Amino acid sequence: MERVPSLETPERILIVGAHPDDPDAFCGGSVAAWTDAGAEIWYVVVTSGDKGVPDPDTDISTFTETREQEQLNSAEYLGAQGVTFLRYLDGEVFDSLELRERITLEIRRFKPDLIITHDPLTRQYRQHPDHRAVGFATIHSAFPSSHLSTFFPQHAEEGFEPHVTRQLLLFGSDRPDTFIDIGATFERKIEALEMHVSQEAAFHGALRERMRNRAEGFGRDSGQYELAEAYLFVDLG
Numbered sequence: 001m002e003r004v005p006s007l008e009t010p011e012r013i014l015i016v017g018a019h020p021d022d023p024d025a026f027c028g029g030s031v032a033a034w035t036d037a038g039a040e041i042w043y044v045v046v047t048s049g050d051k052g053v054p055d056p057d058t059d060i061s062t063f064t065e066t067r068e069q070e071q072l073n074s075a076e077y078l079g080a081q082g083v084t085f086l087r088y089l090d091g092e093v094f095d096s097l098e099l100r101e102r103i104t105l106e107i108r109r110f111k112p113d114l115i116i117t118h119d120p121l122t123r124q125y126r127q128h129p130d131h132r133a134v135g136f137a138t139i140h141s142a143f144p145s146s147h148l149s150t151f152f153p154q155h156a157e158e159g160f161e162p163h164v165t166r167q168l169l170l171f172g173s174d175r176p177d178t179f180i181d182i183g184a185t186f187e188r189k190i191e192a193l194e195m196h197v198s199q200e201a202a203f204h205g206a207l208r209e210r211m212r213n214r215a216e217g218f219g220r221d222s223g224q225y226e227l228a229e230a231y232l233f234v235d236l237g
């Protein structure tokens with residue numbers, strides 16, 4: 001935290017996740033802490049999680065409606081203002097120009113001073129491909145796309161001007177250097193995750209225990225907190 005003191009009081013934060021529940025799982029404790037401190041937070045969720053059906057006979061459109069509603073509920077519970085669903089197909093996301101255009105528009109619309117997304121360069125080979133794709137697309141949207149009016153000039157015609165965000169945090173990184181204290185908000189994070197009722201089976205039970213072990217590990221890494229979430233900081237300045 002000493003490296004980036006301004007992260008203690010970000011005012012507008014855009015979180016871009018691949019699937020419903022990713023923002024809550026990776027940074028739900030931070031979201032609650034930041035909204036408690038007065039920050040305004042918006043989620044962008046790129047897919048609606050249609051591959052995570054409990055059985056193959058499930059009606060996909062009903063299922064994705066459920067997943068979106070669960071994400072809306074948990075985001076609101078953590079104090080976020082709302083969620084934009086881009087409705088790409090789960091497991092089929094690429095760092096495409098089209099996806100960058102959609103994310104760039106969200107950046108220009110919400111005007112964050114901090115953007116948070118997946119670290120696409122983790123060396124964990126067992127990694128969801130959507131996490132890598134969304135991480136790359138968001139980084140490329142944060143810089144340079146959203147900065148320059150020459151990228152997606154149609155946005156200006158719609159009233160959305162270029163916007164410069166100077167700070168980026170990446171979650172799921174294997175070399176985190178920035179830690180947020182979630183001691184006061186850990187329970188709310190768990191409660192938010194439990195609102196994703198359709199994912200109960202996917203969580204394989206013991207959600208609280210797994211999340212606590214992870215938060216305790218990051219807490220130890222931080223050298224100052226009991227429970228923490230961890231990020232790699234990228235200076236876009």
Ligand SMILES: [Zn+2]
Pocket residue numbers: 018019022128131
């Ligand atoms: Zn995911």
